[in-house]
Amino acid sequence: MESFELTVNGCVERVQAPTQWTLLQLLRDGLGLLGTKEGCGEGSCGACTVLVDGRLTRSCLSLALRAAGRSVLTVEGLGANGRRDPIQEAFVRHGAIQCGFCTPGMVIATRALLGVNPTPEDHEIREFLSGNFCRCGGYTQIVNAVRELAGRRPTAVNRGENA
Amino acid sequence: MILRPFKYVECGSVDEATTTLKQYGDGARIIAGGTALVPMMKHRLLRPEVLVSVIQVPGLGDIAAGPDGGLRLGALATHWEISRSPLVKRESPLLAYACGRVASPTVRSMATLGGNLCYGESASDPSPALLALRARVRVVGSGGERTLPLTEFFTGFYETGLAEDEVLTAVEVPPLAPGARWRYLKWVPRAQEDKALVGLAAVLVLDGRHCRMARLGLGGVAASPVVLRRTEQSLEGRELDERTSAEAGEVAAAEVEPMEDLQGSADYRRDMLRVWVRRVVADLATGGGER
Numbered sequence: 001m002e003s004f005e006l007t008v009n010g011c012v013e014r015v016q017a018p019t020q021w022t023l024l025q026l027l028r029d030g031l032g033l034l035g036t037k038e039g040c041g042e043g044s045c046g047a048c049t050v051l052v053d054g055r056l057t058r059s060c061l062s063l064a065l066r067a068a069g070r071s072v073l074t075v076e077g078l079g080a081n082g083r084r085d086p087i088q089e090a091f092v093r094h095g096a097i098q099c100g101f102c103t104p105g106m107v108i109a110t111r112a113l114l115g116v117n118p119t120p121e122d123h124e125i126r127e128f129l130s131g132n133f134c135r136c137g138g139y140t141q142i143v144n145a146v147r148e149l150a151g152r153r154p155t156a157v158n159r160g161e162n163a
Numbered sequence: 164m165i166l167r168p169f170k171y172v173e174c175g176s177v178d179e180a181t182t183t184l185k186q187y188g189d190g191a192r193i194i195a196g197g198t199a200l201v202p203m204m205k206h207r208l209l210r211p212e213v214l215v216s217v218i219q220v221p222g223l224g225d226i227a228a229g230p231d232g233g234l235r236l237g238a239l240a241t242h243w244e245i246s247r248s249p250l251v252k253r254e255s256p257l258l259a260y261a262c263g264r265v266a267s268p269t270v271r272s273m274a275t276l277g278g279n280l281c282y283g284e285s286a287s288d289p290s291p292a293l294l295a296l297r298a299r300v301r302v303v304g305s306g307g308e309r310t311l312p313l314t315e316f317f318t319g320f321y322e323t324g325l326a327e328d329e330v331l332t333a334v335e336v337p338p339l340a341p342g343a344r345w346r347y348l349k350w351v352p353r354a355q356e357d358k359a360l361v362g363l364a365a366v367l368v369l370d371g372r373h374c375r376m377a378r379l380g381l382g383g384v385a386a387s388p389v390v391l392r393r394t395e396q397s398l399e400g401r402e403l404d405e406r407t408s409a410e411a412g413e414v415a416a417a418e419v420e421p422m423e424d425l426q427g428s429a430d431y432r433r434d435m436l437r438v439w440v441r442r443v444v445a446d447l448a449t450g451g452g453e454r
Contacts, residue, residue, distance in 0.1 A: 018168070019170070020165070020166040041205060056268060056269040060164075060197070065171060066216075109268075112268075158192070
């Protein structure tokens, strides 16, 4: 068992966690933050993506104890004063959400992308989000949402074109 | 998926890590970024008693110029950092490119170069690049430090020449030969973030069409990352054209013993290797330039 402090979405948390817990387990089972999802559990799908000290992290592959003293951002930490973050607004506006399971990871990865590159081209958006799977296949809408955040117009319809 | 219990030791120095490794022997595993080890543990392929963490060892992730040109990369440098480092892009653009082809941005930002090499996986992206660049690795154990060529580091299927108490601390990359052209071509059958079925790294030095030097590293095909020595020799001293490129493809296809798994059969790997070598050589010979 490990005892340590970390900051989650701006709040300092004092936690106790088994040594073998992943950061994902700490967030979901320890802190009740259920926004971050477990998809594959082996680092492929991106549903568990969070930021740790601003760095993109697969929380299913990170040991919880390694977050000691660090600052974690999950989807619950986005937005302020009861309002959604602009990334979330753009996802809603473009219907970039179907079942919603990949959305927290997509939104967090988008945040990281816009942090390193505020005006990504389409291929850069696709490349950056390549580690986040949308099993519904709604990639066109997701790219459209990010494109709007990058200050460019979304493509018109786009049926059947997903390359 | 959950992890079984283990003991965790956070080391403040390489010496502490080697001492801890020696103390626990076979039951200990080093953990750096964890992107390879944690899934292996989740799938119960490994069950270490003790994880020996080196992630906080100061300076072990430094990216610096080498003493005689080239680069010295600390084992903890992540693929993300290497792929975006202006120094690496300038001194070793092949390596920067190959590191940028590893998995996805999130995995790249966690996974370390040292961890990638010590995992010993054939389908590694940096490994063929570093083999083509004839990199060396620095290794520290309880008996002291040694440097060995990467060609001697990979010893078999997920096997390396590291002794039980040894830690890979740095990768030394010699400077790229002046005027060298390079390419890393990665064949993935399904999606961008997949592992390479064939990952071919090439560095060629040409006088017009005359090949003065050829260096070829290969991942994903044989049981471990390998150098295509006979293919290199078949190219050096020759005029490169469509015929010699095709011949090099044949030499390469005969040179390796391909693996077989769910991603592809041995024959498929051999066929793709033949095509890849022909394309890369022809492409670099007809200008191609970089990448």
